[in-house]
Amino acid sequence: xxxxxxxxxxxxxxxxxxxxxxxxxxxxxxxxxxxxxxxxxxxxxxxxxxxxxxxxxxxxxxxxxxxxxxxxxxxxxxxxxxxxxxxxxxxxxxxxxxxxxxxxxxxxxxxxxxxxxxxxxxxxxxxxxxxxxxxxxxxxxxxxxxxxxxxxxxxxxxxxxxxxxxxxxxxxxxxxxxxxxxxxxxxxxxxxxxxxxxxxxxxxxxxxxxxxxxxxxxxxxxxxxxxxxxxxxxxxxxxxxxxxxxxxxxxxxxxxxxxxxxxxxxxxxxxxxxxxxxxxxxxxxxxxxxxxxxxxxxxxxxxxxxxxxxxxxxxxxxxxxxxxxxxxxxxxxxxxxxxxxxxxxxxxxxxxxxxxxxxxxxxxxxxxxxxxxxxxxxxxxxxxxxxxxxxxxxxxxxxxxxxxxxxxxxxxxxxxxxxxxxxxxxxxxxxxxxxxxxxxxxxxxxxxxxxxxxxxxxxxxxxxxxxxxxxxxxxxxxxxxxxxxxxx
Numbered sequence: 190x191x192x193x194x195x196x197x198x199x200x201x202x203x204x205x206x207x208x209x210x211x212x213x214x215x216x217x218x219x220x221x222x223x224x225x226x227x228x229x230x231x232x233x234x235x236x237x238x239x240x241x242x243x244x245x246x247x248x249x250x251x252x253x254x255x256x257x258x259x260x261x262x263x264x265x266x267x268x269x270x271x272x273x274x275x276x277x278x279x280x281x282x283x284x285x286x287x288x289x290x291x292x293x294x295x296x297x298x299x300x301x302x303x304x305x306x307x308x309x310x311x312x313x314x315x316x317x318x319x320x321x322x323x324x325x326x327x328x329x330x331x332x333x334x335x336x337x338x339x340x341x342x343x344x345x346x347x348x349x350x351x352x353x354x355x356x357x358x359x360x361x362x363x364x365x366x367x368x369x370x371x372x373x374x375x376x377x378x379x380x381x382x383x384x385x386x387x388x389x390x391x392x393x394x395x396x397x398x399x400x401x402x403x404x405x406x407x408x409x410x411x412x413x414x415x416x417x418x419x420x421x422x423x424x425x426x427x428x429x430x431x432x433x434x435x436x437x438x439x440x441x442x443x444x445x446x447x448x449x450x451x452x453x454x455x456x457x458x459x460x461x462x463x464x465x466x467x468x469x470x471x472x473x474x475x476x477x478x479x480x481x482x483x484x485x486x487x488x489x490x491x492x493x494x495x496x497x498x499x500x501x502x503x504x505x506x507x508x509x510x511x512x513x514x515x516x517x518x519x520x521x522x523x524x525x526x527x528x529x530x531x532x533x534x535x536x537x538x539x540x541x542x543x544x545x546x547x548x549x550x551x552x553x554x555x556x557x558x559x560x561x562x563x564x565x566x567x568x569x570x571x572x573x574x575x576x577x578x579x580x581x582x583x584x585x586x587x588x589x590x591x592x593x594x595x596x597x598x599x600x601x602x603x604x605x606x607x608x609x610x611x612x613x614x615x616x617x618x619x620x621x622x623x624x625x626x627x628x629x630x631x632x633x634x635x636x637x638x639x640x641x642x643x644x645x646x647x648x649x650x651x652x653x654x655x656x657x658x659x660x661x662x663x664x665x666x667x668x669x670x671x672x673x674x675x676x677x
Contacts, residue, residue, distance in 0.1 A: 233486040263525070269494060279527075280541075322534075414452070467511045471509045478492070
């Protein structure tokens with residue numbers, strides 16, 4: 190009897206201990222991560238140390254790659270800024286809701302109708318989804334999804350916004366010469382004289398402010414740098430650090446990238462100092478490929494911003510989440526910027542909001558058919574994909590001013606208005622030098638059918654035109670482009 194009581198006591202203690210560990214595990218699982226999305230603007234694919242640059246110093250971004258997964262075949266939704274960001278913010282192909290061109294009032298004929306140019310109000314942003322799931326949300330930097338009040342970030346899920354609504358800005362703002370605002374109020378004073386440093390200051394200040402909240406109040410921060418987008422402006426100190434680069438424009442570009450990298454390093458150090466780096470999922474990428482106007486370098490890729498070649502739509506992308514995603518890994522499969530939304534929602538254990546009813550100019554029947562065929566959202570949760578070893582087959586589409594393209598598995602078809610369609614295998618031919626169209630009629634037919642089906646299921650025509658005329662630049666680039674070595 191005594192022995193029975195003794196062992197019963199041990200058993201009860203053991204059960205209690207096991208239950209305690211179970212509860213601890215459940216509590217850990219319920220701690221949702223902070224989510225940090227860092228966006229560069231017009232960054233060249235090859236302009237990071239981890240993607241091949243030997244002249245531009247990017248130790249902070251390289252460190253992020255060593256701590257996480259570098260996706261070497263990552264694509265964005267468009268090869269120009271605004272529609273690319275529309276796809277990134279919504280997790281949906283922007284052509285599905287008419288967002289094909291860049292925001293340009295003069296080119297669209299809407300110079301006095303700003304309320305017609307922007308992310309349609311019935312589209313949910315990543316901030317809408319996560320705010321509904323209990324996240325604090327902030328956007329610092331470039332918005333470029335509409336200037337009018339109904340498009341404002343504060344009305345699109347972001348409780349905090351500090352930055353610019355348009356596509357570019359002077360990097361040395363003054364009290365009387367800037368378009369920077371904080372939650373709708375114009376700014377006259379800046380913590381740093383250089384815009385990239387100021388945006389970094391703002392992001393860090395907001396992140397620090399969240400540490401006064403309870404641990405179950407996680408946050409989403411979108412740090413959307415406008416660097417290294419034009420105008421080409423850098424600090425004297427950063428220019429001095431890049432004196433080894435002979436070309437003046439390339440030197441300025443490198444200095445701008447260096448300033449952005451420094452800012453990213455400051456942000457990640459802040460996470461470490463605050464003790465929250467382990468529970469923060471960080472994603473870094475560019476909004477599109479390097480532009481012909483900013484002296485960027487797309488490495489071995491052909492094409493540039495505005496084209497549907499790899500140099501226009503393929504970008505460096507890094508996903509880092511300590512103890513959850515592997516460290517120092519390269520993932521060579523296809524991923525998309527539209528995967529970020531479902532990945533963040535999956536990490537947050539949050540469900541997406543239901544797709545809103547269509548606007549008046551959209552075809553509801555077509556939308557229903559497209560949702561049935563392609564799903565409401567176009568991305569996938571990357572957590573298991575990046576932890577695994579087998580690349581997932583992906584189907585991606587693009588369209589911009591008469592250029593169309595489809596990537597299905599290993600093959601990519603590009604159709605231009607001025608020449609026969611071309612076929613490439615970008616996974617093995619990143620420079621797209623070998624056109625396979627003539628020797629693969631069955632693949633060409635299959636991809637042309639997929640492209641036609643996708644276009645027939647789009648709910649609306651493009652809502653506005655875009656400038657510059659990207660397809661003209663594309664025609665010139667497609668016919669003359671040869672990948673060049675890194676400028677020195």
